[in-house]
Amino acid sequence: MGLALLAIIWLITLASTYFFVAKTWWLPVGASAAAPWIDHQFAVTFLLMGIIFVAAQVTLGLFSYQYRDRPGQTSVYSHGNNKLELMWTVLTAILFVGLNLMGSHVWASERFAPSQDGAIKVEVTGAQFAWYFRYPGPDGTYGKVNPKDISAEEQNPLGLDASDPASKDDVVSGVMYLPVNREADITLRAQDVIHSLFIPSMRFKQDAVPGLLIKMHFTPVMTGDYEIACAELCGLGHYKMHGVLKVLSQEDFDKWIASKEAEKQ
Amino acid sequence: MSTPEIVHSHAAPQGFIRKYVFSLDHKVIGIQYYFLALVAVFVGMFLSLLMRIHLVWPSASIPLFGYIKPETYLTLLTMHGTIMVFFVLTTAPQGGFGNYFLPIQIGAPDMAFPVLNMLSFWTTAVAFLVMLAAFFVEGGAPLHGWTGYAPLSAIPSSGPGEQLGADLWILSIAIFCLGSLMGALNFITTVLDMRAKGMTMMRMPLTCWSWFITAILALLAFGVLLAGGILLLMDRNLGTSFFVPAGLSLTGKMIFPAGGFGGDAHFSHAGGSPLLWQHLFWFFGHPEVYIAILPGMGVASQLLSTFSRKPIYGYRAMVHAMLAIGFLGFMVWGHHMFMSGMSPYTAFAFSVMTMAIGVPSAIKTFNWLGTLYKGRIRFQSPMLFAIGFVSLFVSGGLSGPFLAQPVLDIQLHDTYFVPAHFHLIMGVAAIFGIFAGTYYWVPKMFGRMMNETLAQWHFWFSLIGAYAIFMPMHYLGMAGHPRRYSQLTELQYLAPLLPLQKFITYAAFVTIAGQFIFLVNFFWSMSKGPKASDNPWESTTLEWTTSTPPPHDNFGGRVPVVNNGPYEYSVPGAERDFVMQTDPPVGTGH
Numbered sequence: 130m131g132l133a134l135l136a137i138i139w140l141i142t143l144a145s146t147y148f149f150v151a152k153t154w155w156l157p158v159g160a161s162a163a164a165p166w167i168d169h170q171f172a173v174t175f176l177l178m179g180i181i182f183v184a185a186q187v188t189l190g191l192f193s194y195q196y197r198d199r200p201g202q203t204s205v206y207s208h209g210n211n212k213l214e215l216m217w218t219v220l221t222a223i224l225f226v227g228l229n230l231m232g233s234h235v236w237a238s239e240r241f242a243p244s245q246d247g248a249i250k251v252e253v254t255g256a257q258f259a260w261y262f263r264y265p266g267p268d269g270t271y272g273k274v275n276p277k278d279i280s281a282e283e284q285n286p287l288g289l290d291a292s293d294p295a296s297k298d299d300v301v302s303g304v305m306y307l308p309v310n311r312e313a314d315i316t317l318r319a320q321d322v323i324h325s326l327f328i329p330s331m332r333f334k335q336d337a338v339p340g341l342l343i344k345m346h347f348t349p350v351m352t353g354d355y356e357i358a359c360a361e362l363c364g365l366g367h368y369k370m371h372g373v374l375k376v377l378s379q380e381d382f383d384k385w386i387a388s389k390e391a392e393k394q
Numbered sequence: 395m396s397t398p399e400i401v402h403s404h405a406a407p408q409g410f411i412r413k414y415v416f417s418l419d420h421k422v423i424g425i426q427y428y429f430l431a432l433v434a435v436f437v438g439m440f441l442s443l444l445m446r447i448h449l450v451w452p453s454a455s456i457p458l459f460g461y462i463k464p465e466t467y468l469t470l471l472t473m474h475g476t477i478m479v480f481f482v483l484t485t486a487p488q489g490g491f492g493n494y495f496l497p498i499q500i501g502a503p504d505m506a507f508p509v510l511n512m513l514s515f516w517t518t519a520v521a522f523l524v525m526l527a528a529f530f531v532e533g534g535a536p537l538h539g540w541t542g543y544a545p546l547s548a549i550p551s552s553g554p555g556e557q558l559g560a561d562l563w564i565l566s567i568a569i570f571c572l573g574s575l576m577g578a579l580n581f582i583t584t585v586l587d588m589r590a591k592g593m594t595m596m597r598m599p600l601t602c603w604s605w606f607i608t609a610i611l612a613l614l615a616f617g618v619l620l621a622g623g624i625l626l627l628m629d630r631n632l633g634t635s636f637f638v639p640a641g642l643s644l645t646g647k648m649i650f651p652a653g654g655f656g657g658d659a660h661f662s663h664a665g666g667s668p669l670l671w672q673h674l675f676w677f678f679g680h681p682e683v684y685i686a687i688l689p690g691m692g693v694a695s696q697l698l699s700t701f702s703r704k705p706i707y708g709y710r711a712m713v714h715a716m717l718a719i720g721f722l723g724f725m726v727w728g729h730h731m732f733m734s735g736m737s738p739y740t741a742f743a744f745s746v747m748t749m750a751i752g753v754p755s756a757i758k759t760f761n762w763l764g765t766l767y768k769g770r771i772r773f774q775s776p777m778l779f780a781i782g783f784v785s786l787f788v789s790g791g792l793s794g795p796f797l798a799q800p801v802l803d804i805q806l807h808d809t810y811f812v813p814a815h816f817h818l819i820m821g822v823a824a825i826f827g828i829f830a831g832t833y834y835w836v837p838k839m840f841g842r843m844m845n846e847t848l849a850q851w852h853f854w855f856s857l858i859g860a861y862a863i864f865m866p867m868h869y870l871g872m873a874g875h876p877r878r879y880s881q882l883t884e885l886q887y888l889a890p891l892l893p894l895q896k897f898i899t900y901a902a903f904v905t906i907a908g909q910f911i912f913l914v915n916f917f918w919s920m921s922k923g924p925k926a927s928d929n930p931w932e933s934t935t936l937e938w939t940t941s942t943p944p945p946h947d948n949f950g951g952r953v954p955v956v957n958n959g960p961y962e963y964s965v966p967g968a969e970r971d972f973v974m975q976t977d978p979p980v981g982t983g984h
Binding site for chain 2: 130131134137138141144145148149153154155156157166167170171174175177178181182185186188189192193196197198202203204205206207208209210211213214217218221222225226228229232233235236237239240241256257276277279280281286288317320321322323325327329332333334335336338339340341343356358359360361362363364365366367368369371
């Protein structure tokens with residue numbers, strides 16, 4: 130039985146580790162400025178936890194086999210070793226807290242600082258079960274929205290208040306367009322329940338909470354189409370609340386926004 | 395320390411009702427809790443099977459159920475989580491084994507408050523019925539997940555099942571909280587006041603420590619959930635606004651245009667905070683994780699020592715580690731909320747505290763391995779599950795430091811990485827603790843041994859099955875697969891993950907089939923198994939000093955006197971390789 134335990138625990142460990150190391154399934158391609166930092170922190174954590182995982186499981190299997198009850202096997206009467214205990218405690222404390230501190234500067238740069246000047250402003254609104262993206266237009270100011278004015282028939286999903294001059298040039302889109310290599314200054318809102326804007330390739334996730342305006346930023350560094358998901362359970366259509374982020378060259382982005390502005394006239 | 399009363403406070407009841415239904419005997423109540431959890435675990439498991447089927451074959455028609463709609467998937471998910479967390483993981487290890495064995499292991503004739511004990515069980519049973527009733531009301535059970543995030547859970551029109559079903563769901567949890575609070579008071583008082591002569595705190599078996607600390611956590615956590623539940627019920631039914639902000643609009647219609655209560659404008663919803671619910675919920679929810687797993691740690695410690703024929707490695711460190719886990723457990727709830735919109739500065743603090751919990755957890759693992767080291771291990775079924783517990787605890791624990799870092803949580807939060815993590819550590823590891831306890835204590839509880847061959851088959855099915863189900867979920871999460879998606883049909887990047895999801899579903903089928911081996915063994919052995927001796931495992935703690943099964947007052951009129959620590963195995967010079975706690979004093983132990 131000891132041998133069976135050793136074999137199965139080692140096999141499970143080997144199989145689990147193989148698929149991690151072979152990267153059979155791995156993080157999606159990272160296309161934002163922060164992605165390499167986040168992926169680096171992931172890799173460091175992965176390496177350290179992987180070593181502990183393998184060491185602990187291999188030891189567990191080995192001890193099960195080596196110290197199995199058999200003729201001649203004696204048990205050593207011991208209540209433990211305080212020195213070893215203390216050493217182990219200090220080591221794990223350094224490891225876990227150190228790992229945490231290592232990653233914290235990435236978190237700080239992501240979330241402690243506001244977006245830079247010259248960032249492109251986009252307001253993202255979650256509603257059952259769609260994402261809407263609003264650009265403030267040439268005036269750089271989002272117009273007022275009023276929940277009373279929300280109407281699917283009048284194609285006013287955000288409830289833009291027509292009486293506010295600032296709302297006249299606002300562009301609302303069902304697809305998120307961003308220029309490459311320019312920071313996106315995101316404002317998140319939700320109309321009904323909590324949603325979560327999840328763009329895996331941008332290493333971006335943030336809940337959109339009704340009643341809160343949440344500011345966030347990220348910088349796409351590769352042009353292309355990226356899928357957007359909703360990561361917070363929002364009701365029966367949660368699984369189909371998705372969208373697309375199109376990262377364009379600045380030139381193409383300008384063309385797109387100009388055409389949208391022209392439509393509004 | 396007070397001396398327990400020599401005469402048991404209530405005489406053995408005679409009638410069927412008083413003996414088996416409304417019993418005051420902690421042993422009967424423990425068995426009642428255990429059976430409640432057994433029913434609940436099979437319900438919860440069945441729900442998960444339906445989920446797995448729908449997820450990979452969304453258009454399949456299931457015999458007797460027909461086609462499962464996406465929203466039905468969410469109700470299955472909600473009820474699976476709620477039933478498993480509350481009525482299995484909280485009920486079996488603490489209410490079941492804790493009730494039965496805590497008084498015996500500390501040498502008491504019963505719990506401190508037998509009537510309260512009976513009430514706490516029946517309250518819990520009523521809560522379970524109310525929870526099940528949610529399936530059968532109009533609209534069905536709620537779809538807001540076991541975490542019940544507002545405003546989804548606060549607005550009846552936000553989805554199917556969010557009407558009466560959601561009210562029943564909240565009500566059931568509130569009733570459950572009451573039962574748990576009564577139980578927690580009873581456990582704490584019993585440990586502090588009812589210990590036998592010589593049973594100092596530091597001579598208590600680690601199981602008793604785990605039940606004691608769990609009770610303290612329950613006392614502090616369930617009160618908060620109860621309050622949160624009542625507030626949520628008020629938001630839904632009385633027009634208050636604890637969790638509902640102003641200006642909500644659902645599919646183009648204003649919600650609560652003039653207030654929910656009698657159309658009175660004074661009650662129009664405004665000023666509530668969805669984050670408040672999350673704080674209240676997770677202030678309970680995180681300690682709840684430890685409520686589920688601490689008793690498993692206690693059982694694993696007890697069994698690893700017993701079946702290695704060695705004292706537990708570092709008894710004091712084990713006690714202190716559990717106390718540290720319990721204490722830190724109350725300061726980490728915010729790690730569930732890194733992406734919620736709360737201040738990113740607080741995320742930093744919650745993250746450090748969360749990483750700190752890794753330290754006592756690592757101490758425990760180190761000591762379990764230290765207990766096996768140079769032991770003489772007997773591989774009987776309880777021990778197999780205890781070793782499985784350690785393996786799963788390590789695997790589930792090590793994904794914690796990923797999720798504890800806010801910067802990695804950006805990618806991993808609310809993906810399959812999270813269910814992978816918590817199922818391994820608080821789901822399957824805790825269940826392995828329950829199984830270990832079952833195989834270990836059933837001989838004492840029912841007087842019959844369980845079948846070893848069947849038990850071993852059950853073990854292999856469960857261990858390999860659990861890994862086959864939950865290890866691949868890490869890969870899904872890393873690939874960005876969000877959790878709580880009823881289908882993979884919408885997002886293109888999910889399509890390549892379907893084969894992996896199918897593999898998990900197949901693994902679930904096999905693992906669940908393996909659980910019927912347990913069921914057959916359990917019920918067959920209970921009546922037909924070979925008779926158990928008083929101490930079949932050659933253990934040292936007090937429950938093995940009394941007859942099998944124990945008499946009504948636990949020790950048949952004797953009052954045990956404790957002379958030794960709980961894990962005196964292979965003491966040099968002793969005539970047997972185990973010295974019971976009531977034997978004349980030996981060794982260097984406590």
